[in-house]
Amino acid sequence: MLEIGNLEVVYNKVVLVLRGVSLRVEDGQAVALLGSNGAGKTTLLRAVTGLLSIHDGEITKGAVEWNGERLEGLAPTEIVRRGVAQVMERRRIFPDLTVEENLLAGAYQRRDGEVRADVEAQLERFPVLAGRRSSAAGYLSGGEQQMLAIARALMARPKLLLLDEPSLGLAPKLVEEVAGVIGSVNAEGVAVLLVEQNAAMALDVADHGYVLETGRVVHDGTAEELREDRDVKDFYLGLGAEGRKSFREVKHYHRRKRWLS
Ligand SMILES: Nc1ncnc2c1ncn2[C@@H]1O[C@H](COP(=O)(O)OP(=O)(O)OP(=O)(O)O)[C@@H](O)[C@H]1O
Numbered sequence: 001m002l003e004i005g006n007l008e009v010v011y012n013k014v015v016l017v018l019r020g021v022s023l024r025v026e027d028g029q030a031v032a033l034l035g036s037n038g039a040g041k042t043t044l045l046r047a048v049t050g051l052l053s054i055h056d057g058e059i060t061k062g063a064v065e066w067n068g069e070r071l072e073g074l075a076p077t078e079i080v081r082r083g084v085a086q087v088m089e090r091r092r093i094f095p096d097l098t099v100e101e102n103l104l105a106g107a108y109q110r111r112d113g114e115v116r117a118d119v120e121a122q123l124e125r126f127p128v129l130a131g132r133r134s135s136a137a138g139y140l141s142g143g144e145q146q147m148l149a150i151a152r153a154l155m156a157r158p159k160l161l162l163l164d165e166p167s168l169g170l171a172p173k174l175v176e177e178v179a180g181v182i183g184s185v186n187a188e189g190v191a192v193l194l195v196e197q198n199a200a201m202a203l204d205v206a207d208h209g210y211v212l213e214t215g216r217v218v219h220d221g222t223a224e225e226l227r228e229d230r231d232v233k234d235f236y237l238g239l240g241a242e243g244r245k246s247f248r249e250v251k252h253y254h255r256r257k258r259w260l261s
């Protein structure tokens with residue numbers, strides 16, 4: 001289980017970006033993390049994967065625990081080795097390496113003898129990649145690159161998969177396909193923490209969700225609760241007339257309406 005408690009993160013020693021965030025992902029659970037641009041979603045993932053320091057970021061308060069062990073201070077490779085793998089924002093595949101080499105790169109921390117077999121298993125799971133196994137990954141379409149990014153993360157044999165906006169820039173049909181893949185990975189027992197601005201997709205896949213705004217969790221509940229929540233509907237599912245104000249403004253607006261009626 002991943003348990004983040006009262007996490008505070010600062011960039012460049014001065015910019016406070018996460019202001020006491022608490023969040024948990026139980027074993028095998030799928031959790032959505034929603035929030036608009038700049039809310040701190042990617043920063044939260046960096047705090048889990050150990051990648052904050054290369055961005056001049058630092059945890060100044062709180063804890064990140066994975067199965068009871070503190071992750072702060074561990075090297076990124078050590079964290080992957082403990083079963084936490086990430087699909088990064090904007091699908092950072094290696095464009096000059098082939099599809100197969102990208103998959104092998106996802107297993108860089110493994111020392112077991114089953115890496116080759118896992119490459120074949122991933123190519124079987126993603127038939128669109130199988131036909132392109134020897135092509136440079138940079139030539140794949142956006143959707144194919146996203147599949148490759150997910151397949152590469154799975155090569156680490158994670159128990160927890162972190163995904164940073166996997167639907168970004170994809171056509172609706174491909175978003176559905178990516179959601180299907182994430183759902184089936186989760187159904188195989190891999191816990192998922194899914195960062196998305198596409199709330200409809202994320203809440204479809206997830207059991208539970210959190211809404212992050214300017215570094216704070218302003219809302220959390222089951223996926224069903226969030227889907228039915230008027231504030232979430234208005235702001236993230238685009239069903240209201242209020243336009244894209246901040247989530248908190250939408251909340252206040254509703255509260256005021258309730259007082260007036
Ligand atoms: N390396 C950095 N140095 C300084 N500030 C940073 C750094 N990385 C991110 N920030 C700031 O931290 C805040 C949160 O950024 P973050 O990337 O975590 O947001 P996000 O929720 O992932 O946004 P998006 O949806 O646009 O990806 C933003 O104000 C951003 O400008």
Ligand SMILES: [Mg+2]
Pocket residue numbers: 041042043089164
């Ligand atoms: Mg981000």
